[in-house]
Amino acid sequence: MRRGADMTPSVLSVENLTTAFQTGDGWGEVVRNVSFTVKPGETVAIVGESGSGKSVTSLSIMRLLDPKRARVSGRVMLEGTDLLSLPESAMQQIRGNRVAMIFQEPMTSLNPAFTVGRQIGEVLARHTDLGKSQIRAEVLRLMERVRIPNAARRIDEYPHQFSGGMRQRVMIAMALASRPRLLIADEPTTALDVTIQGQILDLIKELQQETGMAVLFITHDMGVVAEIADRTVVMYRGDCVETGSTERIFAQAEHPYTRALLAAVPRLGSMVGQDHPLRFPRVEMDSGRVNALPPVLNPVDRQGTPVLSVRNLTTRFAVGSDLLGRPHGHVHAVENLSFDLWPGETLSLVGESGCGKSTTGRSILRLIEPQSGAIQLDGFDVRDLGGSDLRRMRRSAQMIFQDPFSSLNPRMTVGQTVAEPILKHGIAKGHQARAMAADLLAQVGLSPAMMDRYPHEFSGGQRQRVAIARVLGLGPKLIVADESVSALDVSVKAQVCNLLMDLQERLGIAYLFISHDMAVVERVSHRVAVMYLGEIVEIGPREAVFGNPQHPYTQKLIAAVPIPDPSRRGLRRAMAAEELKNPIRPRGYVAPRRDWQDLGRGHLVMNTA
Template sequence: MNDMSRQASKQLLSVRNLNVSFRSSDPKGGTVWNRVVKDLSFDVASGKTLAVVGESGSGKSVTSLAITRLLDARKSCVSGEILFQGQSLTAMTDRRMRRLRGSDISMIFQEPMTSLNPVYTIGHQVSETLIEHRGLSAQAAEAETVRLFDRVRIPSARARLKDFPHNFSGGMRQRVLIAMALSCNPKLLIADEPTTALDVTIQAQIIELIKELQDETGMSVLFITHDMGVVAEVADETLVMFRGDAVENGPTGELFANPQKPYTKALLLAVPRLGSMSGIERPMRFPALDKATGEADTPRESPDTVDWENEPFLRVSNLVKRFEIRAGLLRKVTARVHAVENISFELRQGETLALVGESGCGKSTAGQSILRLQEPTAGNVVFEGIDLRSLAADRLRSMRTEIQMVFQDPYASLNPRIRVGDAIAEPIISHGLGDRAFAAARVAELLERVGLSPDMMSRFPHEFSGGQRQRISIARALAVKPKLLVADEAVSALDVSIKAQVVNLLLDLQERLKLAYLFISHDMAVVERISHRVAIMYLGEIVEIGPRAAIFRSPRHPYTRRLLSAVPIPEPSRRHMRRPTSSDEIKSPIRSADYIPPVRGYSEVGPGHFVQDFGSEWSTSF
């Protein structure tokens, strides 16, 4: 046995010279093999956590699928050595590998709704695993499922066995997947982006849960992510990947303190750090780094773009949006979803107001109600002296040239069959702002403005990355020269460095065009970087609103403090800390048909800083 093999045998998992290629067809009908993982080597020690970090397309998820033998052998080619407890996974029979996946190696996938079967109950799906891999009876499997649900902090575990996946929130669905993964007491847990799609408070719960379970069972964890803040919270060792290559590998503390490679420096510089804006009044760009040289520019504070002298040009007063729930033969209203409940705020030209809260709090519905993409139930939306709720359809349509929306998912908001140049030109032509020649020139100008090349206008959306698609969506929103952009989670789905680029773009556009933003987000660290003022929403209501510095420096409402305490901090010294987290799901906004919302009071605790009066239902631990 050579030295490398002896070293590998001391590790729980050892990967040596892993290569993964996928088959595709070239334009002439031949076969081309594209290598997406290149000579990758790493180890995972018993009881330790290795984080594999990199942007989308870096090969990190493909690596995990190669380890678990879940790649389609007809379309992929895997070479190299993968040893688990000294056994070669690549040489193992399919039957033996299936048993190993169910017992010693488990995996948590990124999207729980695609991993759970929507037609079977949660209890059935977890029990099935126990019956198949541990040989338990149906009764014993049900009892063990309840124990597992208790272990992963699912409230009222036994009562929820017969619930379906759609009855659970995203955080609770992820807990179910963790319970399923732990059902056979694995020695290795592979967690593929298990917190990426979750709100910051739910993310904190999942991170703490994995750390607690690892302490209890001694299992090893291969944690795949693109979030360096999460890496600092969970990882003993970190492997950085870029376009299939291992860029840097080492102890997490050393890698954060002294990164050697430009790409690692780029990832760390792009991480929004909560508290980094202390003493800075206006929004500030993220540092831009050249990945080839490692040279970073000095981020600058944005100039004062806000028109503080004149009156706000948008006033939202007592806005309400409720959705009726009907049942029975006569479709009688039996309940209502109180999505937005009596919210008020103002916005000035050149200002960014961030609307912040967890999924289901009503922030996106509020943004859509302002544009009347959702018809408000009550309240007033006054833009430049005009009440948008009183406008007829044709007048409202023309007013939408003044207010535009950038949606969260650029995949869904761009028609895959329409070239991006035509998609950007469409609002110019449909609103009668110019002919096709004018529109073509305007599209070229807009693409340059958002950092893309004019010759890209002939391409289709699938030919662009996620960050580029979001830039195209911003260009389309700017096509009609709006004064206000409603950005609905516009950077939430992006990798950390791409997120930094898009935030910088939004700040540049605000500086040049004096745009106002209603920035809807659950990412507190990004909100701190981009906003002038912040409004915190919970269950359809604004519980705290004020200047950004006041909200982050001196939060007064318990829910605001909960959001801020849940943000992962890119500081490896926190790796072994345990933070108190709640297992509670966000309460339901569904109320009975005769429910009358209470009248809320607000106290001004500082200049422009208002906090909703709260009672005993908000415990200090919340």
């Protein structure tokens, strides 16, 4: 909320902040002459893609960089105090007290050996004179304040017993413990599901209204910026290229990079009236030039034979065991799934973490063994295959993983990586395999001259292109793309999605596209299946599921998507602070029979009664 006139004293004033890191070639500046202010009760967003310097800016403000390797200059004024001139002992009294910070991944910020109550209480013990009983009472109040259900019971639980969204609420409670004047939130919702993200955004807005604290919000998501920020600072390659009110920047962005960043953002609802998947516009980030691209017009023949047919697929994982070695229960990860996928079609599986999306993809390829069901894939009865037959089947179906860096061997060049499956399956040998690898890299937009480089020498988007080239070498008819663009910047995400659609139109590949990004799913899909607790609760054509969602969970998912429209900044979703229900069932549990409502044109919805 915007409070006070322009003459209101700032809580934080950053002037000509410059940060340099020591390298083999001397000191290299990664943030240059950044200036901005944050007033009481105001939210200022720093936005930019990876490498823009936004997180380094926040770490410089908090003085969390190693002074032996980082050099910070300029002025950082916190209510009249220059933080850069303070001794470390004085800075320790400010951190967590007058200024608090929450990070992107709460599990790496919380100590797994201590209860959450103890960790929140440590802040109070350090910065207040409260006794033990008073600290516990205040911790309980804080946990209730950040809407953690059953706080009295959960105060003595450990971080691993909390979901990602609830762990982030614990981090917010820790940050608020000393009633800070400034809260720095560094990508606090990036790793969260869309519904949990909506809850956290609402929580930060509500707490800010209650306390009047200033918020510095760091993100790359323009939808989040529109919903939470009063003013926005845009960073590009270490420079602040534009700053102003969020409304002005979204309506009349002046810098080419800001315009390009806005143009690259997928907008939920932009596919109304569009019958086919639509390529993202080609955006040149340096110039801001935007070139519209044609839709994907490959016809999907659903009268023929599907490339993939799944019937009653069930995958469960045993939990615990008794004296006889029998499991206490099972995680019902995938329960009685059935669907078909045709050549040249994209079927997206959407849902929150833990709903069974990734387990479905891995079960289809037999990377995980399902308990029951039938899987027909390009003429193979997948569950009956073994040895060499299973290996032959995997020429027809390949998988692209979320993190290309962990799926590429760091000791192999990208040329060796792309050629490896070609050699393993005996498709080609020696120089011919290397020539095929060079051609595959060219197909995904990488120069064959890059073949002798290693994965660490590529950006995230380039590494994902290498992963795509690797799977293309076997000529698959089905590709399971498991969150394959989730970790990418918005402009790179658009490029990789366009590449996948280009390959589909040219080669007729079918995609099982697994994602929690509803705006991207709407853009790339022919059909959509919504999963909840291991089951598909709604499935149908993309335009039907997004235009006429019928299941309450589908409606909840779509309503939670942040829209890049500053007029929504006062929006409250009124979502209950609840975790995904426990998928563990006792031994002998029999799943209930499900009834479906057919809405026509293949749009099916599970009855909720």
